[in-house]
Amino acid sequence: MNRYELKLDSLTKYFGRRLVFRDLNIEYSQCGIYGISGPNGSGKSTLLKIIAGISTPSKGKIIHTAEGKEIDTAEIHEHIGFVSPYLVLYEEFSCRENIEIMGKIRGIEPDEPHIARLLETFGLADRQNDRLKFYSSGMKQRMKFIFALLHKPALLILDEPTENLDNEGKNKIYELIKNYSASNIVLIASNEDSDLQLCTSSINLLEHK
Amino acid sequence: MKAYHLFRKDLFSEIRNRYAINSLAMFIIVTISVILFSVGEETISDYLSGGLYWVVVFFTGMSGLARVFVSEEERGTTLTLQLIARPETVLSGKLIFNLVLTLAMNIVITFLYSALFPAFVIKSLMLFFITFILGTLGIAISSTIIAAIISKAGSKGTLYPVLSFPILLPLILILINLTKISMDGTSFGEAIMDVLFLASYDVVMLSVSYLLFDFIWKD
Numbered sequence: 198m199n200r201y202e203l204k205l206d207s208l209t210k211y212f213g214r215r216l217v218f219r220d221l222n223i224e225y226s227q228c229g230i231y232g233i234s235g236p237n238g239s240g241k242s243t244l245l246k247i248i249a250g251i252s253t254p255s256k257g258k259i260i261h262t263a264e265g266k267e268i269d270t271a272e273i274h275e276h277i278g279f280v281s282p283y284l285v286l287y288e289e290f291s292c293r294e295n296i297e298i299m300g301k302i303r304g305i306e307p308d309e310p311h312i313a314r315l316l317e318t319f320g321l322a323d324r325q326n327d328r329l330k331f332y333s334s335g336m337k338q339r340m341k342f343i344f345a346l347l348h349k350p351a352l353l354i355l356d357e358p359t360e361n362l363d364n365e366g367k368n369k370i371y372e373l374i375k376n377y378s379a380s381n382i383v384l385i386a387s388n389e390d391s392d393l394q395l396c397t398s399s400i401n402l403l404e405h406k
Numbered sequence: 407m408k409a410y411h412l413f414r415k416d417l418f419s420e421i422r423n424r425y426a427i428n429s430l431a432m433f434i435i436v437t438i439s440v441i442l443f444s445v446g447e448e449t450i451s452d453y454l455s456g457g458l459y460w461v462v463v464f465f466t467g468m469s470g471l472a473r474v475f476v477s478e479e480e481r482g483t484t485l486t487l488q489l490i491a492r493p494e495t496v497l498s499g500k501l502i503f504n505l506v507l508t509l510a511m512n513i514v515i516t517f518l519y520s521a522l523f524p525a526f527v528i529k530s531l532m533l534f535f536i537t538f539i540l541g542t543l544g545i546a547i548s549s550t551i552i553a554a555i556i557s558k559a560g561s562k563g564t565l566y567p568v569l570s571f572p573i574l575l576p577l578i579l580i581l582i583n584l585t586k587i588s589m590d591g592t593s594f595g596e597a598i599m600d601v602l603f604l605a606s607y608d609v610v611m612l613s614v615s616y617l618l619f620d621f622i623w624k625d
Contacts, residue, residue, distance in 0.1 A: 251488045253624055271492045271620075279489050285482035287415070289422045301411035302490050302499075344486075 200264050201276065201351035201382055202226040203248065207257035210243055217243055218405040221257070230378045232399030233386040239402040241386035242281065245356050248384065249279050263351060275303070278345030280338075281356035288330040292321055292340055295329065296347060305348050315343045318373065334361040342370070346377075353383045359392055371395060408491060412499025413506075416474065420503075425477045430470035430511050437462045438518055455525040456585040460578055462515055463545065467508065471549035472566045474500045474507075475557035484557075493623045497550070497615060504553075505546040512542050529591030533601075536594070537584040540604040544577045547608060551615040554622050573611075580604050 208221040217240035225231055233241050246252035248259055250273035261268040263276055286295050300307050316322040319339040329337060338361045345353060358374070359367045374383055374395060385392055393399055420426060441458055450458075478484045487496055516538070520526055528534045552573060556565045580603055587597045594601070 249489070251485065251624065271494075274489050274491070277489075279485075281485075283482065284485050284489075286486055287419065287483060288481070289419055298411070298415045299486075299490055302408055302415065302495070304408050 202260075202262040203352060203382065204260040204262070205248075205257070206260060208244075208247065208254050208259065209256035210240060210247065211255045216406060218402050221400075221405055223400065225382050225384070228378060228380055228382055230374060230383045230385060230396045232393045232396030233384065233402065234388065234393055234399055235402035236388070241402060242283070242356050244402065245279075245281065245354050245384070245386050249273065249277055249354055261352070275348070276351050278348070278350035278353045279356075280341045280345045280354070280358055282360050283356075284341055284344075286329055286337070286340060286344060289328065291326050291328050292316070292332075292343070293325045295340070296343065299344060299347060303348055311349070312347070315346055318369070319343055320369075335363060335366055338362055339366065342373070351381050353377060353381060355383065355385045355387075357387055357389075357392075358385060359387075359389060367391070408495045409498035409502060412487075412491060412495060413502040416499065416503040417506075419477075423477075426470040426473040426507060429473070430466055430507070431514075433466040433469040434462070434511065434515055434518065437465055438515075438522060442522060450523070450525055452525050452527065452589050453586050455519075455523045456589050457582045458523075459515070459519050459526060459585065460541075460581050462519065463512055463541075464574065464578055466511055466515065467545050467549055468567045468570060470511075471504055471508065471546070472553040472556060474504050474550060475553040479557040488623065493620045494616065496623065497554070497619045500554075501547065501550050501615075504550045505543070508542050508546040508549070512538065512545075526589075528585075528588050530588040530593065533592065533594050533597055534585065534588035536601060537581060537588060537604065540601070540608055541577070541581045543608045544581075544604065544611060545574065547611045547615060548573050548577065551611070551618065551622075554619060558622070577604075577607055580607070 210217040
């Protein structure tokens with residue numbers, strides 16, 4: 198089990214003069230599934246980007262800790278997996294090429310059994326040599342999960358994780374999230390009731406305006 | 407090594423998509439043709455041909471070197487890069503790619519230009535070679551950081567040459583001067599101050615790029 202902790206300390210975000218959310222103080226220290234809800238435009242994706250270290254907060258700070266050591270902002274990407282509707286992978290490359298390229302740029306050794314398991318789990322083993330531009334939107338969504346789980350992150354951040362998926366695909370993702378949350382932290386930002394029902398606790402960003 | 411793998415990714419992507427190579431090749435042909443047609447039967451002076459050489463390099467660079475970041479932004483893959491690599495790795499990978507592209511572009515321009523303009527005769531080859539290498543480095547470094555800045559802006563196409571002009575102007579002026587000196591056959595020792603200025607420009611631009619990039623790269 199990973200000893201990973203995430204602390205949001207008085208996190209506030211403005212876009213210009215518009216307040217997105219204010220004074221978020223949350224601590225995630227136990228493995229499990231945690232939800233972030235709120236209507237469109239409430240700042241769910243913005244919050245996830247701040248947690249991922251891609252965006253900066255207007256006030257407050259975010260602290261990632263692994264094995265008791267605080268992680269430098271520049272290294273957060275090594276510990277997180279990220280799935281979102283606005284994540285786009287390299288469509289000129291095949292699924293297999295994307296996996297190899299991402300692994301090499303991350304600096305991780307290819308773990309073939311792990312890659313094969315991911316391809317099998319997400320039903321892309323037969324199409325792994327096809328370029329992503331020939332994939333359906335559901336297949337691209339499943340490819341994003343492979344991208345997020347390739348380096349076995351301690352924190353899995355999911356923004357609208359079941360978008361573009363059919364019922365069978367959704368059920369597979371739910372099963373995977375439940376299994377993964379047994380030894381890791383999973384954050385889900387969604388409007389879908391079925392997504393949020395997986396969560397042990399949830400925050401509503403409307404309450405932080 | 408991570409930066410090298412990012413460079414390889416960009417290289418294979420370029421081979422498949424031809425984002426920059428086509429526009430650079432077209433621009434080289436068009437710019438040299440325009441100069442040839444405008445000169446016509448007239449004989450241009452040696453110094454003017456040296457100056458026009460760097461004009462061709464500058465405008466060709468403006469047409470294709472921005473693609474290194476703009477293509478990521480337009481395809482929406484910037485987030486992917488942010489999720490797999492540190493900002494320094496991204497800058498280093500993109501810099502290597504632009505360096506290779508600029509070097510290839512300048513070699514092609516030099517050969518074409520030498521073949522088509524008889525007035526372009528270099529007497530001090532050593533000095534020109536150093537000028538060429540340091541100039542290529544300067545153009546690649548400057549255009550990479552400018553590309554990173556403008557990739558976040560709305561009107562990328564017009565902003566790139568506008569922002570590049572004041573940043574590249576001192577570089578282009580010193581390159582034109584050094585080319586003129588190497589056409590005269592002046593020794594390397596006599597041009598040492600200009601060469602040092604050129605090397606300093608490259609070092610300053612490289613340092614500024616690594617200092618600034620973290621702020622540019624994050625939302």
